[in-house]
Amino acid sequence: MSLTLDQVRKVAQLARLELAEDDLARMQHQLSAILDYVAQLQQLDTEGVEPLAHPLPVQNVFRDDELAPSLPVDEALKNAPARSGDYFAVPAVFDTTGE
């Protein structure tokens, strides 16, 4: 199973990764190898096996609605690429992809 260069470009774009042309070819090769490895599962005979919506046999794990200490602001912002007052600061974004 081989990915096209365009598919690699698209996946990179979705992951916000900027890849040079060399990198693209290398990623094409490596990603295809991973897909091939996983594709071995296709050889299994799954006739009559119920599809599984979730791999774990555990269900209904909840916690009570009780407060736990949050991090101090300085601690929370420690890994921020940049800080503006008590906010994370990021380069201006305009495209509203999210909700």
Place this chain on the structure above:
Amino acid sequence: MAETYKIVIGLEVHVQLLTKTKLFCGCRNKFGLPPNSATCPVCLGLPGSLPVMNREAFRLALKAALALNCRIASHPGHPPGFTKWDRKNYYYPDLPKNYQISQYDLPFSHDGWLEINVARDPKKEFTPKRIGIIRAHLEEDAGKNTHDESGRGGDTRVDLNRTGTPLLEIVSHPDLNTPEEAITYLEEVRLMLRELGVSDCEMQEGSLRCDANVNIHVPQPDGTHHETPLVEIKNLNSFRAVGRAIKYEAERQYEEFRKDTRGEYRFGKWLKETRGWDDTRGQTEGQRHKEEAADYRYFPDPDLVPVVVSQEQIAAVKAEMGELPQQQRSRLVGQYGLTAYDAGVLTAKGRRTVAYFEAVAAAVGDGKTAANRMSDLIFPALSDRREEIDAFPVPPAGFADFLKKTGPLSKQDRVHLLGHMLDHGADVDRAMEATGIKPQTFDEGTLRAKVAEAVAANPKAVADFKKGKDAAKMSIVGAVMKANRGVPNDVVRRLVDEELAKA
């Protein structure tokens, strides 16, 4: 006459749930905290942290879904009640994990409905319409970005307090056909969720948000209709904005349709477009086109285990739900003989107001009078005093006593007396003593003479009345009531009728 076009509207509503803590961690779930003061490794998406579902968030979501008449996780090929959470992958600074935990193919609730009143004049009549609910699912909210508005391209500032707070997404079928219906639907959702304690639904604070999917159907000569492409309107900041935006968008689409000579402006031929509502300019504006449809690459979240909702759980939540607004309105109409409108007014004011009303109605034995007097006297007093019904100094028994003893008085006198009771913390007897306003013992003969005098003194009113102006009669009643404080209004009316018949 056939309408020019039919508007077709589906609403997507997000409400924040009233839990103490977030959906997957113990950080505080509260609006208005100092920036980034309620975060932890889980909601910051730090490596190695694991989410655990908040039991209360799920319970509140289940309550809302049952109130919306939804089926609970009934998915073919899966056990009854089986639901799971999925990762919705996208990159945005308010989403530190780079995925949102949401629900994709097996939402915990679906296929419900909500009944709203779509009467042309909702004050006079009740015309029910069922709005279908496609699904309601439980997901986590994102943080809040603040963009630099100066135009100099300064940094975007990110506050992650809201990240991971519980959110219920309610998606309606496109069953709404006018801006008014859309607003009525939103009001009904808000009333219900507030009454159930599920959400405070404050649009100002973002605990209720709404996007509208709108297109129009234009009837064609051959009996079919032309459907315009779907537009999703975002940035709706008030119910009023929802109504205005839908109206504007329908007109805009109709213009586009009329300008389009090649038949290209058609549902299915265009990708769904997202437009933002500009409330100041009163128009929707195209947002930058995405090159392709969003690709969220959903997959089951391996960090969370599925939930299986039992019949017992459903029964328990139903049992504590109490009476829903629509049931309450019908009961008030049936039990007390109220008009649909009066029942609607009481219900819209919330359960505690209804409880007050019912106590007064039981004590005076007359629901209509209780409802009318509450509208005349208590609601204006509450809004003057900026007070909730719980804090109203006159309890239901005191108000019922007031109504029994002030029956014969004019509205003006009642307002005056109640005002005295509120200002001085007095009961009705002491207020009557202090103000001298009280029902007078009267002799009908004397009163009739006063009425005859008033009729004689108002020849113009008498002439107007003879010409069919009923209002003229009331001016005579008013004159008599004013000159003879405390005389019973109903008797005066009867005497005026009788004297006018003679005149």
